Amino acid sequence: MSHTAHIPSHRKPRRSASKTALRAGVAGGVLSTIAVAGAAGPAQAEPVAQTIEMPTITAGLSTSVAASAQATQAVALDLETQATEDAAAATAAKTAKKAKAEAVRKAEARKKAEAAAEAKAQEAAERASRSAERTTLSASTGSSDSASSSSSSSSATGSAASVVAFAQSQVGDAYVSGGTGPNSWDCSGLVQAAFRTVGVDLPRVSQSQSTAGTQVSLDNLQPGDILYWGGAGSAYHVGIYVGGGQFVGAQNSSTGVVQKSLDYDPPSGAVRVL
Known part of the structure; x- marks a missing residue:
């Protein structure tokens, strides 16, 4: 007996004929496909033209800016309206104050005129009375002296x-x-x-x-x-x-x-x- 007879053989077991034939067939088919492809020549690569749509970032920003501008315009319009109303109120108050002062002045002038007319009438009455008294006195003096x-x-x-x-x-x-x-x-x-x-x-x-x-x-x-x-x-x-x-x-x-x-x-x- 050989001295290596007890060591298991390192040689690979032989493949069965059927597996070998199957693999040979597959390999042959692959090689045939490669050969056909090779015979047809290298394939022309077509350029890829694809548009990638990125999210529209400015769309929302424009809407926000427009809304802010509209709000600012509304505030400005409100301020302008308020300023106009305040100016109108101030003008009306000034006009009313002037009218009141004029009315007071006219009332005082009318009061003075009425007082002067009354004083003049009283003076005329007193003058008439004195004239009558003077006439009576003159007649009395003339007859008694x-x-x-x-x-x-x-x-x-x-x-x-x-x-x-x-x-x-x-x-x-x-x-x-x-x-x-x-x-x-x-x-x-x-x-x-x-x-x-x-x-x-x-x-x-x-x-x-x-x-x-x-x-x-x-x-x-x-x-x-x-x-x-x-x-x-x-x-x-x-x-x-x-x-x-x-x-x-x-x-x-x-x-x-x-x-x-x-x-x-x-x-x-x-x-x-x-």
Whole structure:
């Protein structure tokens, strides 16, 4: 026995004839296919043209931007509308304030006009009343004092009568410092205006008027004489003697122009111009 007889043989077992024939057939078929393909020549590779559609990233972004722009435009429109409304409201408020101020001004002007009209009516009524009283007083004085008829206003003639008539026609007018007529006077303004009616231009103030003529005694007065209160050349008040022991003068703001008895306010002296 050989010394390797007990070692299993490393040789591969032989294939059976059937398996060998099968594999040979398969191999032959493959080789035939390769041969046919080789005979046909190398295949022309056609270029692959395929468009791959990527997701449209900007589509959604455009929509978002458009929506944001629309929202911004809406906000701007709202702000513009609000600004227009605020401007309109401010203009309306200003117009209303101006109209109110104008209405208040007109109301105040109307109130002042009504007050002035009322004061004027009252003054006219008082003037009429004083005129009636003066007429009654003159008639009473004329009938009760026949002894002094020679020195009464009815005895005044010529220029003196005109001066007396003018002075008496102003009785009831208001006294205003510096007044020179036609409806308000101060004392020297009334005297000056009375003598101006007969062409005599007297000084404007009492001091000068008290020395404008010849000094006469208070016991020898004639209608048209200028009466003064205070010293000659420093008189503070003047009036006109109208006869019958009475004078006319613009006394003060409380009484206005009045006709009073000499006893009411005895003068200091008198001057005769006419």
